[in-house]
Amino acid sequence: GAVVSQHPSWVICKSGTSVKIECRSLDFQATTMFWYRQFPKQSLMLMATSNEGSKATYEQGVEKDKFLINHASLTLSTLTVTSAHPEDSSFYICSARDQARGIYNEQFFGPGTRLTVL
Amino acid sequence: AQSVAQPEDQVNVAEGNPLTVKCTYSVSGNPYLFWYVQYPNRGLQFLLKYITGDNLVKGSYGFEAEFNKSQTSFHLKKPSALVSDSALYFCAVFKDSGAGSYQLTFGKGTKLSVIP
Numbered sequence: 001g002a003v004v005s006q007h008p009s010w011v012i013c014k015s016g017t018s019v020k021i022e023c024r025s026l027d028f029q030a031t032t033m034f035w036y037r038q039f040p041k042q043s044l045m046l047m048a049t050s051n052e053g054s055k056a057t058y059e060q061g062v063e064k065d066k067f068l069i070n071h072a073s074l075t076l077s078t079l080t081v082t083s084a085h086p087e088d089s090s091f092y093i094c095s096a097r098d099q100a101r102g103i104y105n106e107q108f109f110g111p112g113t114r115l116t117v118l
Numbered sequence: 119a120q121s122v123a124q125p126e127d128q129v130n131v132a133e134g135n136p137l138t139v140k141c142t143y144s145v146s147g148n149p150y151l152f153w154y155v156q157y158p159n160r161g162l163q164f165l166l167k168y169i170t171g172d173n174l175v176k177g178s179y180g181f182e183a184e185f186n187k188s189q190t191s192f193h194l195k196k197p198s199a200l201v202s203d204s205a206l207y208f209c210a211v212f213k214d215s216g217a218g219s220y221q222l223t224f225g226k227g228t229k230l231s232v233i234p
Contacts, residue, residue, distance in 0.1 A: 043226045093161050106152060107222055109161035
C-alpha cells in the first residue's frame with residue numbers, strides 16, 4: 001500500500017516559536033494532501049486541504065496565518081505552526097490521496113506528529 | 119450534508135467472540151463509506167471501503183462491513199475478536215467540498231477493547 005511519512009514524530013517547543021511539520025508521500029504522487037488535528041480521545045478535525053501548486057483551502061475557524069501550509073511538490077506538504085502557544089499542543093496528522101487511483105480512493109495517513117508547546 | 123455517526127464511545131468484547139462497531143450515515147446521493155483504525159499514538163490505517171457493488175465488504179485483518187441502505191448503516195464486524203484488535207475505530211464518508219475536491223468526514227470514533 002501507499003506510504004505517507006511525517007517528520008518529526010514528536011516535537012517540544014517553547015511558546016512563541018514556530019514549528020514546521022513535513023508530510024511526504026513516499027511511493028506515489030499526491031495531488032491533494034490534508035492536514036488534521038486530533039485532541040485526546042477525540043476524532044480528527046480537518047484543518048485544511050492542500051493542493052500541489054496552489055493555496056491551501058482552510059476549514060472554517062482555522063487561522064491561515066497561524067497554520068501555514070505549503071504544498072510545493074507532488075510528494076511534500078508542510079505545516080508550519082507560527083508563534084506556537086500551549087493551546088496549539090495537539091496531535092497533527094497528514095493524509096494524502098493517490099490521484100492515479102481515482103477520486104473515490106482511500107486517503108493514506110501519516111503516523112502523526114505530537115506537538116507539545118511549553 | 120454528508121456525515122456519519124458512531125453511537126458508541128466504547129465497545130468491550132471478549133477475545134474469540136464476534137465484534138460489531140456501529141456506524142450510521144446521512145448523505146445526499148450515493149454514499150462512499152470507509153472504516154479506519156488507529157492504534158495509540160499512530161496515524162490511521164485503512165480497513166475497507168464501500169463505493170458500489172456488494173453490500174458486504176471485506177477488508178484488512180479479517181474485518182468486514184455490511185452496507186444497509188434501508189437502515190443507513192455501515193457496521194464494522196469481525197467473526198472472532200483478537201486482543202490485538204483493541205484500538206480506536208473511525209467510520210468516515212466522502213464529502214464533495216466543491217470544485218471537484220473530495221474530503222473525508224469522520225465519526226467521533228469508537229474505542230474497542232478486546233478482553234483476554
